Structure formats: structure tokens, C-alpha cells
Amino acid sequence: MKIVEDSNDEIKKYRREHNIENMGTTLTAALILNDQLFVINIGDSRTYLIASDGKIRKKTKDHSYVQELVDNGFLTEDKIRDHPKRNLVTRIIDGEIGNFADFYHWQIFKGDAVLLCCDGLWEPLSDELIGKSISTDKDPQLIAESMAESANDMDGSDNISLIIVKPDIQLNEKEYVESKTVKFEKEKGK
Numbered sequence: 466m467k468i469v470e471d472s473n474d475e476i477k478k479y480r481r482e483h484n485i486e487n488m489g490t491t492l493t494a495a496l497i498l499n500d501q502l503f504v505i506n507i508g509d510s511r512t513y514l515i516a517s518d519g520k521i522r523k524k525t526k527d528h529s530y531v532q533e534l535v536d537n538g539f540l541t542e543d544k545i546r547d548h549p550k551r552n553l554v555t556r557i558i559d560g561e562i563g564n565f566a567d568f569y570h571w572q573i574f575k576g577d578a579v580l581l582c583c584d585g586l587w588e589p590l591s592d593e594l595i596g597k598s599i600s601t602d603k604d605p606q607l608i609a610e611s612m613a614e615s616a617n618d619m620d621g622s623d624n625i626s627l628i629i630v631k632p633d634i635q636l637n638e639k640e641y642v643e644s645k646t647v648k649f650e651k652e653k654g655k
Contacts, residue, residue, distance in 0.1 A: 468494060469507065469558060469566045477560030489559030492566065493525060493581050500636045502573045507566035508557045510583045516638075517576025519600035521592050525569060528556035546588050552623075574638040578605075579630040585623035589616045605629040 472492065480488050491508025504512045506525040509532075514523040526532060527545075530553040534540035545551060556564045573579075578599045587595065590612065598612050606629075613625045 466505075466566075466568075468492070468505065472558045473560055473564070476558060480560050487559075489557035491554065491583065492558055495579055495581055495630070497573070497579070497630070497632050500573050500634050502569075502571045502579060504569040504571070505566050506569065507564065508554050509552070510581070511587055512569070513580040513582075513595065513599075514571050514573065515578045515580060515596050515599045516574075517578075517600055519593075519596035521596050522577070523569070523571050524592075526567065527554075528567075529554050551588065552584065572641070573632065573634050574636050574641065575634050577632070577634060579632070580627060581630075582627035583624060585620075585625040586612060586616045586627050588623070589619035599629060605631055 469492065472490070476488060476490070479485070491510040493504065493506045493508075493510040493512045495512055496503045502514060504525060506512060507528060509527040509529045511527065512525045513521055516522050530550045531540060531545045531548045533555065534548075535542055535545065540548065556566075558564060580595065580599055590598075594615075595612070598608055598615075601608060603611075609627050609629050612627060616625050
């Protein structure tokens with residue numbers, strides 16, 4: 466929460482000092498503690514949690530006009546990337562009060578990867594391509610460079626920024642699920 470408040474204060478100060486009416490930014494940030502991933506998100510930058518098989522396990526939800534259309538059943542998820550108002554964000558850090566971030570807490574497992582990126586990357590690349598690219602055994606820096614190049618070749622009309630993290634997690638998903646199942650069955654049987 467403090468990162469959003471501090472960022473909001475800095476933008477407010479900058480806007481006031483430079484007499485700027487409209488200015489803001491999106492934010493997605495992640496903290497990994499042991500086998501736990503904590504994410505804060507505001508706007509249409511995203512954090513993805515990707516399994517070793519390339520399947521996207523979790524991703525943040527955009528604060529955008531098109532996401533609201535999806536949420537209300539007026540648009541399908543696969544149409545977001547092509548909608549003419551896809552870049553209209555509904556929440557940003559802009560020096561004003563009331564633009565709240567979402568917080569996420571996800572369990573991470575051995576082989577999982579984390580991607581933080583702006584819409585300049587995820588709009589031109591499908592979720593399938595993102596997952597497939599990140600699940601390779603290549604160095605995360607090489608993957609990031611390749612993905613940025615692909616996004617630029619496909620569109621290139623927006624800035625492209627991304628961070629890929631492949632944490633060294635020892636917790637195996639299958640063992641975790643089995644241990645939770647056994648614990649649940651024991652508690653249920655009491």
C-alpha cells in the first residue's frame with residue numbers, strides 16, 4: 466500500500482510543480498517470500514504466474530474500460546486486444562485520491578515463473594504465446610529480449626517493458642495438494 470501512496474504523492478507533487486493537469490501511471494509489483502507471491506496492481510500493466518508447462522496459473526485483472534465490458538458480459542476476453550478502447554484505463558496512480566490498487570497473494574511452486582509487464586507486451590502477444598515463451602529452459606534475460614522483440618515486430622506502437630523471474634522454489638505442487646487433502650480429510654474425520 467505504501468508504494469502506491471508514495472507514488473501517488475510524488476505524481477501529485479510533480480503535477481503541482483510543473484502545472485500539469487493530466488498525468489498518471491500504471492503499476493504492477495511483486496514480492497516473493499519463500500513460496501508465496503504477493504502482488505499489487507493498478508491499471509493495465511499485469512503480473513502473470515506461469516507454471517512450468519506454460520499454462521498461466523494466475524494473472525492480475527486490468528482496471529480498464531474493456532475489462533469492465535468483459536466483467537459485465539458485453540465483451541469476451543479474447544476481444545480485449547482488438548477493441549478500439551483497449552487503452553482506456555479506469556484506475557491509475559495520478560496524484561488524486563481514490564484510485565485503489567488490487568492486492569493478490571498466490572502460492573508458487575517449483576518451476577513457476579513470474580512475469581511483470583506493461584500492455585505494450587501483453588496486447589500483441591497471446592496468453593498462450595506468453596506462457597509458451599516463458600516455460601522454456603532459456604535464461605530469463607534472453608526470453609525477455611525475445612518476447613520484447615516479438616511484441617515490437619507484431620505491433621510496436623506502445624512502450625514495452627517486462628521483468629521475468631524464475632524463483633528457486635522447492636515446493637512441488639502435487640505434494641502440496643496431497644498434503645492439504647490429507648489434512649482436510651483428517652479434520653473432516655474428527
